[in-house]
Amino acid sequence: MSKLIFEKSVPGARAFALPSCNVPEPGELPDSFLRQEDALLPEVSEVEVVRHYTELSQRSYGVDNGFYPLGSCTMKYNPKIDEWAARLPGFANIHPYQVEETVQGALELMFDLEEMLREITGMDRFTLQPAAGAHGEMTGVMIIKAYHNHRQDLHRTKMIVPDSAHGTNPATAHMAGFEVIEVKSNERGLVDIDDLRSLMSDQVAGLMLTNPNTLGLFEEEIQGIAEVVHAAGGLLYYDGANANAIMGVARPGDMGFDVCHLNLHKTFGTPHGGGGPGSGPIGVKAFLADFLPVPVVVKRDGRFALDYDLPLSIGKVQSFYGNFGVMVKAYAYIKALGASGILEACENAVLNANYIRTRLRGHYDIPYDRLCKHEFVASATKQKKEHGVSALDVAKSLIDYGYHPPTIYFPLIAEEAMMIEPTETETRERLDDFVEAMLAIARDAVEHPEQVKDAPRKAVIRRVDETGAARNPVLKWTP
């Protein structure tokens, strides 16, 4: 492993030379607020700084390097034209405090993006403020809470989440002050509607659900689920992390959901996972629109404006108006695909997942082996039982084959889970190559399991001690 930038520090080395200060020294600042010793910044020459970070950048792995089948993360290719759009000076060089008359184009883009998201989801109003998916969840659950409170329905202290839920769902409900109640999955991997019925009461604020769920399976009884929740006075929250599986085909608003979030950085092709900030807009049905964060973008007499006049609003959830650059990219993405392109992207995402699933069949266990949506769960139970090779070992081995590993050990209801989401942007040849790598690892597990357990063997950094890092974390460098 190469050295940290701090370890490369040489006293006196400089990457810059500032002219002497021509602003008067701030003499009146109290001593207690002034630094008494130099900051411990690394002293490195300019060329060494450039080399250091260039080396690190070359070690990173993203969708522009290769296939990234990270389940539930929708690591699709991010079209470069969206970057061009976000860098247009009219979008990139505006200031959030500019008067509305001078940013009409930016406001129009937000207004139009909201309209497109409404059409895609079947919801009535949106806020574009939340900065990511979990932030959107938090906003949505706060709106649900505000709705019940406004109706003086003050005993709804519980939120139901499935045992297959994304971890953010129970975390969000807990953060918002709800007691989290788990609803079981049935043997088909779907919400057990009888269990749900038994859990519903006038103390339940709502149900948080993703559809398709984390097994990539569509909740076929969604209308029945919605009826059960609504009949008891609860609301339905749609976790939009898996929206890539239904966009253009089915809409949360039509399924009975009252609140939904979307991850622009997953479904609508903007970079994420270190590649850029996220954006997690929230859509609501009309009866919840008054609770949205302020401001919302409105159109009055042909002009666009920011409306702060929502007396029941839960307030602001993000500085200014959200991650605007991400909105521009998502807008460009949706406009480039159009309605038919959105549908086609969804269909190809589903096709690609089913293609890999059927090709891995017989080599890996597939716990819920039937038509899936955009992702599916494979399992290393067979390899674990017969050769001691776990899902973790398979994942590490994939690194040696040049692939980013899938999500592992999630969802929790599947043993030795490997959650694979190829997305629509991969070619048939790429999918085949990935499958060949998975089959080779399955053979390796039989023929020389010790090598798989030792993987990665070709990476710059070999198997890291994840347990040791968690038990005894070293969080800062010390000289």
Next chain:
Amino acid sequence: MEIKDGLYYSEDHEWVRVEGDKAYIGLTDFAQEHLGDIVFVEAPDLDGQFEAGAVIGAIESVKAVSDMHTPVSGKVLAANEILDDSPDLLNKDPYGQHIAVLEMADRADLDKLMSSADYAAFCDKEAE
């Protein structure tokens, strides 16, 4: 996989060792094997009152964070402080390390738990 005689077992894979009115609660070998390397134990609050089946703490492994339930109702008398620094002992010696000690409120709770033989059959079924 080891299952120890003389203990009571819950369907959440916790064991209970009874000494007088005290119930020592821990994780079974089956549970630690499935959780993987345990990296953190969130101990229950001292003097906390819990109903049987309630969540009293959490177990974090390299795979996931799982709720820790109490199979019996009662008041928390003590937590096993050794686990603060050495959570790995739950992997190495699951029956030798308890997680909490409760003052049992109702001995009838024990009737709802499994014997070692019943628990062995339960695990076989779960493993299928």
